Amino acid sequence: MISSRAAVLLAFAIFVLVPLDAYAAPESCRDSALIPSDLNIAVRYKASDPTQSELDPDKVREQAAVRRRIERPVGRIVAMADRYRHARNVATKRRLQECLALSFESLASARSLEGVKSKAAAYYRNWMITALAISYLKAELPSASQLQSESIRSWFERHAIGIQAFERDRVQSKHIDNHVYWSGAALAAVGRVLGRADLKSEANDILALGASQVREDGTLASESNRGTRARHYHLFAAAPLATIILLQEVPTSAVTRRQLHRLASSIIQSTDDERDSSIAKRAGAPQQAETTPFLYPLLHVFAFGDSSISERVETLAKGVNMRSFFLGGELSFLLSRLDPNNPLQ
Numbered sequence: 001m002i003s004s005r006a007a008v009l010l011a012f013a014i015f016v017l018v019p020l021d022a023y024a025a026p027e028s029c030r031d032s033a034l035i036p037s038d039l040n041i042a043v044r045y046k047a048s049d050p051t052q053s054e055l056d057p058d059k060v061r062e063q064a065a066v067r068r069r070i071e072r073p074v075g076r077i078v079a080m081a082d083r084y085r086h087a088r089n090v091a092t093k094r095r096l097q098e099c100l101a102l103s104f105e106s107l108a109s110a111r112s113l114e115g116v117k118s119k120a121a122a123y124y125r126n127w128m129i130t131a132l133a134i135s136y137l138k139a140e141l142p143s144a145s146q147l148q149s150e151s152i153r154s155w156f157e158r159h160a161i162g163i164q165a166f167e168r169d170r171v172q173s174k175h176i177d178n179h180v181y182w183s184g185a186a187l188a189a190v191g192r193v194l195g196r197a198d199l200k201s202e203a204n205d206i207l208a209l210g211a212s213q214v215r216e217d218g219t220l221a222s223e224s225n226r227g228t229r230a231r232h233y234h235l236f237a238a239a240p241l242a243t244i245i246l247l248q249e250v251p252t253s254a255v256t257r258r259q260l261h262r263l264a265s266s267i268i269q270s271t272d273d274e275r276d277s278s279i280a281k282r283a284g285a286p287q288q289a290e291t292t293p294f295l296y297p298l299l300h301v302f303a304f305g306d307s308s309i310s311e312r313v314e315t316l317a318k319g320v321n322m323r324s325f326f327l328g329g330e331l332s333f334l335l336s337r338l339d340p341n342n343p344l345q
Helices: 004-017 057-086 090-110 119-138 150-172 178-194 197-212 227-247 254-272 278-283 293-302 307-317
Strands: none
Touching (some): 057 090, 057 119, 090 119, 119 178, 150 178, 150 197, 178 197, 197 254, 254 278
């Protein structure tokens, strides 16, 4: 029987890391997209944990099969999109592109991921749609044109409506946290897939909202109550905000740049001083070693010409396998959009 600690570690690996090399090519393109409509996702944190950051091993085990049914096929699509980017043979690229197009058709036909019946399911849907939309962009599949399948377009549009409803309700109820920012990343990616300026504009509004939550000391109130994992949740909140910038097509405002620069500085400070940093003081606890170092490179986005941040991020990212399942696999696709000559990006 799997131990409690092993169950939690396994959950973390699937929750964020998901080693993409573990996904072999499916026997058929349709097999890659057998994703259910109903998510049946439940919260896995310990009910007794006020920081909502400690996983309950029993809940992890209960959810393992449910999440595996979704994450394995999503992981295959993500991996195929990365293989497409690296393929040099024209015929190979065409086969991968055709397979990915068929996979998305299957998602649309099955109304995959549309059965959202809880907040936990909504969080999870937003992560999966972000990963899938970025994979769609990676594979250079038809966007905003007559060549785009109507069923795929409708599927993405239905998800956009659901994500908007979740985000607006959360903002209205004053729950402005990393889940709102991940909604923004999903809308930015889907907006590019669909060629919809309104979705991209809403994502930019979420970016500005997220930046406005950064306090003078560079911390986020919503992520400072996560105990020993407060820095992790600051980084996890920064990642979708950076993604919105990388996917958008307009410069960020001076106010937003200043606030996000402050956020990056506080996260970096916390890696250097896990006990007396601003984040540790706000959390009232020394910070654990970071479990998602592959997200550090995204802080490059918040340097805005500050070489001290860029240099520190390079050190933190050294030797790190820069892949994030929620952000569509290899981060090089997103980071390649970062223009080193444009400090206003």
